[in-house]
Amino acid sequence: MIVGAGVAGMATAWWLERAGWDVLVVERAPEFRRGGYMIDFFGPGHEVAQRMGLLPELERHRARIDSVTAVDERGRRRSELGEATYADVAGGMISLLRGDLAGVLRDGVSSPIRFGTTAEAIERTEHGVRVLLTNGTVEEVDLLVGADGVHSRVRELAFGPEDQFVRYLGYHVAAFSGHDPGLSRRIGERYQMLTMPNRMVGCYAVGEGGFASFFLHREEKWQLPEDPVAALQVRFGDLGWVVPELLAALSGDVYFDQAAQVEMDRWHRDRIVLVGDSCGAVSLFAGHGASLAMTGAYVLAEELADGDVDEALARYQARMLPPVTRTQEFGRRFTEWMAPSSKWRISLRDWMFRLAALPFIRTRILASVLPPTGNVLDRPQQDRALS
Numbered sequence: 001m002i003v004g005a006g007v008a009g010m011a012t013a014w015w016l017e018r019a020g021w022d023v024l025v026v027e028r029a030p031e032f033r034r035g036g037y038m039i040d041f042f043g044p045g046h047e048v049a050q051r052m053g054l055l056p057e058l059e060r061h062r063a064r065i066d067s068v069t070a071v072d073e074r075g076r077r078r079s080e081l082g083e084a085t086y087a088d089v090a091g092g093m094i095s096l097l098r099g100d101l102a103g104v105l106r107d108g109v110s111s112p113i114r115f116g117t118t119a120e121a122i123e124r125t126e127h128g129v130r131v132l133l134t135n136g137t138v139e140e141v142d143l144l145v146g147a148d149g150v151h152s153r154v155r156e157l158a159f160g161p162e163d164q165f166v167r168y169l170g171y172h173v174a175a176f177s178g179h180d181p182g183l184s185r186r187i188g189e190r191y192q193m194l195t196m197p198n199r200m201v202g203c204y205a206v207g208e209g210g211f212a213s214f215f216l217h218r219e220e221k222w223q224l225p226e227d228p229v230a231a232l233q234v235r236f237g238d239l240g241w242v243v244p245e246l247l248a249a250l251s252g253d254v255y256f257d258q259a260a261q262v263e264m265d266r267w268h269r270d271r272i273v274l275v276g277d278s279c280g281a282v283s284l285f286a287g288h289g290a291s292l293a294m295t296g297a298y299v300l301a302e303e304l305a306d307g308d309v310d311e312a313l314a315r316y317q318a319r320m321l322p323p324v325t326r327t328q329e330f331g332r333r334f335t336e337w338m339a340p341s342s343k344w345r346i347s348l349r350d351w352m353f354r355l356a357a358l359p360f361i362r363t364r365i366l367a368s369v370l371p372p373t374g375n376v377l378d379r380p381q382q383d384r385a386l387s
Contacts, residue, residue, distance in 0.1 A: 001025075001131055002145040003119050003154050005032060007098065008276025008293035009147035010105035014052065015301030023111035024141070026133060028118040028148070032106065034099040037175030037255060037284075038063065038204050038212045041101060042093035044323075044376050045291025048298045054104055061100040063204050063212075064189040070350055071194055073240035079353035095191075095204070097177060097212060101290055118148065122157045128271050143309065144272045145300075147293075150260055152278035158269050168222045169283055169332065171259040171339060174215040174232055178249045181209035186242060194241050195346050200339045201236060201243050213246045216259070216284075216339050228256035259283050261328050267321070268313040275300060280324035285338055286331030295376055296320050302379070323376045 002009045002016075005027035013023045041049075041058070049055055068081040106113075117135040122144065124130075129144040146154025156162060184205045193202040198218035206212050217235055225231035229250045236243055262281040267274045276293035283289075299319050303312040340346045 001139055001141045002147055004147035004149060005106070005113055006147065006149065007102050007105065007290050008297060010102050010109055011294045011297035012145055012147055012275055012300060013109045013111050014105055015297055017109065017111055019301050019305050024139065025111055025113040026117050027113060027115050030116045034103065037098055037214060038095060039098050039101065039290050040093050040095050040287055041290055043288060043291040045294035046094070047377060048294045057104045058094050058096065058101065061096040061104070063095045063206050065095050065191050065204060067190040069190055069192045070353060071192055071241060073194065075241045079350035081353050097206065098290060119153050119157060122272070124270050142271060146272065146274040146278045147276050149277045150262055150281045152274065154272065155274055155278050158272045159264070165262050165264050167261045167263055169259045169261065169285065169335065170218055172217055172219050173257055173259050173284055174228060175213065175255040176250055177206060177210065177212040179210050180249060183242060183245050184209050184211045187211055194239060194243065195340060196239070197342050197346070198339065199236065201239065201246065203242065203246065218339065218341070222258040224256065228254055259285065261331065263328070267317045271309065273300065273313050273316070280320065282324065282327045283331045285334045286327045288327050292324060292327065299376065319376060319380070
């Protein structure tokens with residue numbers, strides 16, 4: 001059983017099906033989630049997608065972005081990563097909505113998905129796990145995979161309360177996508193962002209007449225507001241440019257959460273294992289979560305193909321934990337790039353953008369925006385010996 005029908009869950013189902021497992025997916029949401037926020041998909045997850053034969057389909061969902069532009073409150077350009085520099089930074093990268101990536105994965109999965117239910121309680125058995133679902137049904141499975149994100153119910157049941165593992169990074173984040181041809185044309189085929197101290201609004205044009213928006217602001221404590229839309233309108237209502245139009249377009253399906261990381265020393269217990277954000281969320285600042293989720297699904301299935309489940313789960317964690325830890329460290333350093341805390345830091349970033357044509361500065365930018373995942377897809381020599 002895989003709990004969660006997002007990128008991590010669908011990728012895990014895809015690989016385990018092809019390894020001969022009988023797979024059941026359960027998802028708390030009442031239906032498959034489309035849309036979501038824009039992600040930059042690259043790194044080892046991109047290589048995994050290539051091995052799955054999915055790159056042509058992912059290219060169909062690519063957002064046409066050729067530059068990154070910082071604007072002021074009147075929409076005037078402050079600085080820009082132009083087409084040449086952006087091509088260096090984005091080489092091999094596909095920008096698309098997270099829901100589109102999950103949808104492409106789902107199209108390749110034939111296993112049943114039960115929506116509107118998730119794990120309520122678990123009981124370890126001699127050879128597996130007995131799972132009570134919130135709809136009242138009970139399933140006995142050989143392996144339970146928690147792919148249910150930062151607020152994982154499986155992690156809570158198997159390892160303990162969320163506050164033991166979730167590290168709040170000091171920011172609230174929201175994302176919303178919609179359809180407005182006029183607004184989409186104003187934004188254009190580039191990523192544009194308005195940055196104020198401790199606040200940032202970014203947006204892309206998506207498809208024919210669509211847009212995706214992103215809101216980020218610093219808060220000392222995390223608390224989900226009763227009305228996220230109203231909270232965003234208050235927090236960003238004083239800003240100009242296209243922000244009033246974005247705020248006016250917000251609806252009840254806005255994504256609102258904390259910027260957080262999940263830090264765990266152990267990702268598996270008996271026949272229960274975690275994948276993706278449930279065990280190793282790197283945060284939006286690292287921008288590599290979907291890639292690592294895809295990679296984790298591939299590595300887990302590869303290790304399980306070699307026999308003993310307990311040893312396979314240990315090898316899976318041994319391969320995935322180092323790149324996740326390095327990417328989390330990178331994400332914490334990247335906060336001042338993405339959401340500078342002062343005007344002088346905003347100015348410093350803008351000057352870096354303006355000087356990006358210089359080779360030395362371009363090298364610094366590349367080093368600053370690419371997390372160090374290493375060769376996680378290469379199996380260690382001792383791993384091959386075990387197999």
